[in-house]
Amino acid sequence: MTSASSEPGHAELLRTLRATLPDLWRSQPLVTGGLLLLGAAQGLMPAVTILIGKWTVDGVSGLLAGQSVNLTALAGAWAGAALLTQLTTVLTQVMQGVAADHYTLHVNQRLMRRMTELQGLDVLEDPQFHDDIEVLQGGASYRPLNLLSTLVYGLRGVAAAISVAATLLIIGWWVPLVVVAGMLPLLSRQMQFYRLGWTLFIQNTPEAREVNYLSRVALRHEYAKEVRLYGLAPHLQREALQRTRAYQDTLRAQRTRGLLALLPFEALSLLVTAGLFVFVVGQAQAGRVGAGSIVLVITALAALQGELRQLSEMISTATEPLSWFGKLHAFLSAPGGVQSPAQPRPMPTDGAITLENVSFAYRDQPPALHDLTLHIPAGQTVAIVGENGAGKTTLVKLLLRYYDPTAGRILIGDAAARTDLRDLDLNDWRAGIAAVFQDFARFEWTLRENILLGQTPDGDRLNAAVQGSGLSGVLNDSRTLDTRLGQAFGGTELSGGQWQKLATARALYRSARLLILDEPTAALDPRSEAEVFSTFAALARGRTTLLVTHRLGSVLMADRILVMKAGRLIEDGTHAELLARGGEYAELWQLQARQYGTGPAPHERDPAYP
Numbered sequence: 001m002t003s004a005s006s007e008p009g010h011a012e013l014l015r016t017l018r019a020t021l022p023d024l025w026r027s028q029p030l031v032t033g034g035l036l037l038l039g040a041a042q043g044l045m046p047a048v049t050i051l052i053g054k055w056t057v058d059g060v061s062g063l064l065a066g067q068s069v070n071l072t073a074l075a076g077a078w079a080g081a082a083l084l085t086q087l088t089t090v091l092t093q094v095m096q097g098v099a100a101d102h103y104t105l106h107v108n109q110r111l112m113r114r115m116t117e118l119q120g121l122d123v124l125e126d127p128q129f130h131d132d133i134e135v136l137q138g139g140a141s142y143r144p145l146n147l148l149s150t151l152v153y154g155l156r157g158v159a160a161a162i163s164v165a166a167t168l169l170i171i172g173w174w175v176p177l178v179v180v181a182g183m184l185p186l187l188s189r190q191m192q193f194y195r196l197g198w199t200l201f202i203q204n205t206p207e208a209r210e211v212n213y214l215s216r217v218a219l220r221h222e223y224a225k226e227v228r229l230y231g232l233a234p235h236l237q238r239e240a241l242q243r244t245r246a247y248q249d250t251l252r253a254q255r256t257r258g259l260l261a262l263l264p265f266e267a268l269s270l271l272v273t274a275g276l277f278v279f280v281v282g283q284a285q286a287g288r289v290g291a292g293s294i295v296l297v298i299t300a301l302a303a304l305q306g307e308l309r310q311l312s313e314m315i316s317t318a319t320e321p322l323s324w325f326g327k328l329h330a331f332l333s334a335p336g337g338v339q340s341p342a343q344p345r346p347m348p349t350d351g352a353i354t355l356e357n358v359s360f361a362y363r364d365q366p367p368a369l370h371d372l373t374l375h376i377p378a379g380q381t382v383a384i385v386g387e388n389g390a391g392k393t394t395l396v397k398l399l400l401r402y403y404d405p406t407a408g409r410i411l412i413g414d415a416a417a418r419t420d421l422r423d424l425d426l427n428d429w430r431a432g433i434a435a436v437f438q439d440f441a442r443f444e445w446t447l448r449e450n451i452l453l454g455q456t457p458d459g460d461r462l463n464a465a466v467q468g469s470g471l472s473g474v475l476n477d478s479r480t481l482d483t484r485l486g487q488a489f490g491g492t493e494l495s496g497g498q499w500q501k502l503a504t505a506r507a508l509y510r511s512a513r514l515l516i517l518d519e520p521t522a523a524l525d526p527r528s529e530a531e532v533f534s535t536f537a538a539l540a541r542g543r544t545t546l547l548v549t550h551r552l553g554s555v556l557m558a559d560r561i562l563v564m565k566a567g568r569l570i571e572d573g574t575h576a577e578l579l580a581r582g583g584e585y586a587e588l589w590q591l592q593a594r595q596y597g598t599g600p601a602p603h604e605r606d607p608a609y610p
Ligand SMILES: Nc1ncnc2c1ncn2[C@@H]1O[C@H](COP(=O)(O)OP(=O)(O)OP(=O)(O)O)[C@@H](O)[C@H]1O
Pocket: 125, 362, 363, 365, 368, 386, 387, 388, 389, 390, 391, 392, 393, 394, 395
């Protein structure tokens, strides 16, 4: 998806700011506008305080010289400025909280919407995608607040620096210029230093994911049995510690080097301040300026330097939230792999499937499917068999359009109206498919929610799915359809076979014209397997059905058997035809029959066997 970041340039950050500001504004115009106004107002306060300080000292000098001075007005001004500073600070914090919460929700929603737009599995196989998700999910709760407060305090800082610099004009037009010039080298180095922080953070993301994975393995229930049996915990802890320390050491070394490099520039800026101070004291001795002006220079110089320093820190720290938003924009707009066409063709009424010279390779891998050509008429039940890694599941994944073929095409419909699968609306196509996967998902919701998976509830269909899948035997007084599953939320746990029945019920609940069964009974006991297969056989009638299995006994429900090996289709025929051919299928059949000790090998038992 997005590329691994190096140090983001100024132009890139400005582009991100330009893209983010309207978004921030649109999400909450009133609060954002109010915050920016408050930021600007707060920025004027230091200058006001400096001026009141000068006027107070001048007033006191006047009093000592016997002039009449309105000290009450000055005291009122002091109190008013202090009160206003307090009020605007509190109000800013409250409004920032409101805006940030709102914007965080908005960003999270966009991330989730993006995930629903990614309709294939192809993009999920890019490690960069997982790095991006790690950074984006991790930052969604605080980066929007970071950016917002940086913007508000940045605006405050600009207003403060300009207004404080303006007070120095009283001493001479060139004074603010000299202060700024003396600080520029320091500010530029400081900004470089902060940008480095983001670069290191991004460079470390793959490593941070490794550490997260190690702690997930140590803590999560699904790994607990092996972790305990093989005494894996100390190894995990050691690995996590070593990897984290290595990163922290690099970070510490970079940080120390960066901070030490700032020292000469700090010294230069101090020298300029000291020079100015000596200059103003000289002016006072010559009687050109009064005591109030000395107070003004002392306070304004310190304030201006402080404001500039904060401003550069603010601009520099803005690098992180801005780079994060840059990543977010890139993630949201990157090409999404498998997509529905903008103008889908009508769904063919006939559900026949034709593969024309289909080849497929996973990202950076050798081909998993080679030049498959075959036709499956609508309503046919086809078993796909073959050794591990032969490409059976990959073929199923292409039919579900989790991936598109790297060569060739998959056509849907009969000869009169064949349509490339890529030209059909993806959601419509998938809505017509029911599948039981080898590695089905175990959602930690109620049994009912696990079956419905967001579809409208229909009591009769639900009942039929529960009966047909054998799930009715799992239910009792204390375990109903409304019982929550999984332990993360205090639910009950099912056995592997019971979960598989649930996955079957899920498929039975859908009204599908294509049924895909990928090792659907691997975890079932023989009785449940027989029951579920009779349900599948009934369900398969009138539907195109693909059954991927290693249990050759179950292929007898199929009209036709496809045998795959190393990504190629090597045999295609009925059970009897393939036994008679004496090829791969006959050999697999013979091996399995021997394992079960079912007496004579096929060639002895089956008259069709040569
Ligand atoms: N997501 C993936 N990324 C990269 N390679 C993959 C991926 N999934 C499968 N493969 C590879 O593709 C080949 C075919 O795998 P596939 O899962 O289709 O085999 P299968 O016939 O279903 O095997 P099994 O009987 O073991 O389930 C294998 O070499 C496998 O390692």
